[in-house]
Amino acid sequence: MFKFFKKNPIWAPNSILAPSDGTAVPINTIEDPVFSQGAMGIGVAVNPSSDNVYAPVSGNVTMVAATKHGIGISTAEGRDILIHMGVDTVELKGKPFKVLVNSGDEVKAGEKIAVINRQEVEANGKLSTIIVVETNSAERKDKLNLVKTGTVKHGTDLAKFSY
Template identity: 45%
Template sequence: MFSFLKKKKTILYSPANGQLVPLSKVEDPVFSQGMMGPGIAVLPSSDDIYSPVEGTVTNVFPTKHAIGLKTKDNKEVLLHFGIDTVELKGEGFEVFVDVDDKVQNDTLLARMDRAYLKEQEKDDTLMVLFPEEKEFPNVEEKDVKASDELFELD
């Protein structure tokens, strides 16, 4: 009856085709130990990266290796492309959004040249992090497609 009183929930979507894995399996302790916050990881099988949430772009890192987002219910989200990719200084990444752009789960945010990352000996794992969250659902390993709904966050 009073649907406007219901708290909006954040739905988390897969940012790419690939395999969903728990963050604890990422081969970098900064991410696997949750130092950047809880979240998920996707071992991508394609170069296209989509928004994992509906919301607004808050930050596009100058090195193009990460994008900050804010959900409609004000959750901070950090989408990080690969491990140690900041060292590439933007090479291997093409970003299609700007700060203040509104995004949906089917919005193409960026393209990551996975072949180039491999040549540079960089891991291409995608991490979706929630720096301000304490609780986070358990993640089961499974194959995912970009924009697949993974779960709701309170």
């Protein structure tokens, strides 16, 4: 009731929103060389303080990894965005993740898309860092400017694309 009074995150098609409450950090500082060195594309990362994961962009879900640690979203602007939950978490075979979307679903930026059991991830010696990358940034020649680091709430504007 009265959902129209609930404030939705403001998302612009050239933005990436925080996928979780936590601490936003530059992607080149995370402990995963594939992501930190840009091999997967340009992006941002959040060390979560909550188990809830939210869509950082609006678009269509193109992929949910069989191990539930990754979700792909394609935006109307042609950006392919990967939300990767944790570092080396593929080895956990999906156990600490509950994905709330399916391939083919349309999502809005700020919509809850998954839950990560951070305690279970960390008990297995893994990091629960949530990584968001544009996997087709090299072909698009996009650049990404980090606009916020430190403590963030999900839906906070984290980065802006430029061309």
